Amino acid sequence: ETGVTQSPTHLIKTRGQQVTLRCSSQSGHNTVSWYQQALGQGPQFIFQYYREEENGRGNFPPRFSGLQFPNYSSELNVNALELDDSALYLCASSLEADNEQFFGPGTRLTVL
Amino acid sequence: SQQGEEDPQALSIQEGENATMNCSYKTSINNLQWYRQNSGRGLVHLILIRSNEREKHSGRLRVTLDTSKKSSSLLITASRAADTASYFCATDKGAAGNKLTFGGGTRVLVKP
Numbered sequence: 001e002t003g004v005t006q007s008p009t010h011l012i013k014t015r016g017q018q019v020t021l022r023c024s025s026q027s028g029h030n031t032v033s034w035y036q037q038a039l040g041q042g043p044q045f046i047f048q049y050y051r052e053e054e055n056g057r058g059n060f061p062p063r064f065s066g067l068q069f070p071n072y073s074s075e076l077n078v079n080a081l082e083l084d085d086s087a088l089y090l091c092a093s094s095l096e097a098d099n100e101q102f103f104g105p106g107t108r109l110t111v112l
Numbered sequence: 113s114q115q116g117e118e119d120p121q122a123l124s125i126q127e128g129e130n131a132t133m134n135c136s137y138k139t140s141i142n143n144l145q146w147y148r149q150n151s152g153r154g155l156v157h158l159i160l161i162r163s164n165e166r167e168k169h170s171g172r173l174r175v176t177l178d179t180s181k182k183s184s185s186l187l188i189t190a191s192r193a194a195d196t197a198s199y200f201c202a203t204d205k206g207a208a209g210n211k212l213t214f215g216g217g218t219r220v221l222v223k224p
Contacts, residue, residue, distance in 0.1 A: 037152075105153050
């Protein structure tokens with residue numbers, strides 16, 4: 001157990017809807033990163049938040065957005081869902097922006 | 113896009129045998145890490161090797177890094193059925209916003 005939790009575990013949405021995924025960081029960690037993992041592939045970096053500010057972004061469209069709260073928990077929001085958004089979404093927290101990342105169990109999103 | 117490529121994509125061995133998998137990457141790195149993932153769930157950190165290190169051990173794991181060839185290998189000795197999982201290498205460049213770039217993974221099946 002890494003101490004990083006994510007909710008919900010599974011989620012089913014339809015195309016065009018919006019979704020919010022949540023992540024609770026390990027105690028004391030001020031950095032959270034989000035990754036998308038399509039079936040059979042490695043995770044791909046979406047973005048990172050450090051002390052409530054976005055601190056790097058991968059090759060994802062603006063409909064993927066995030067927030068980090070003062071308690072360092074985080075949300076990933078995806079608007080206008082597409083079928084290809086179906087994936088496992090992983091968050092990872094770290095003590096600082098350049099430290100080892102500890103992953104949560106993930107949220108499995110299915111878009112129909 | 114993915115930085116690392118694992119080889120082989122899949123590996124099937126008997127319990128007690130050694131499992132070796134390789135990772136190649138394209139650009140210069142700061143650290144290379146190996147992760148394990150069971151049944152599409154969260155990633156478990158196995159070992160981190162820095163760019164100025166050549167070999168590292170942790171229990172039954174041995175990792176090598178050859179920066180001149182931009183490659184790394186993970187050896188699991190005396191494999192167990194519980195080692196059945198997907199294994200991913202991930203690199204970072206050490207810049208602010210410690211983005212991890214993952215390979216596609218090696219799926220290992222250890223038969224009892």
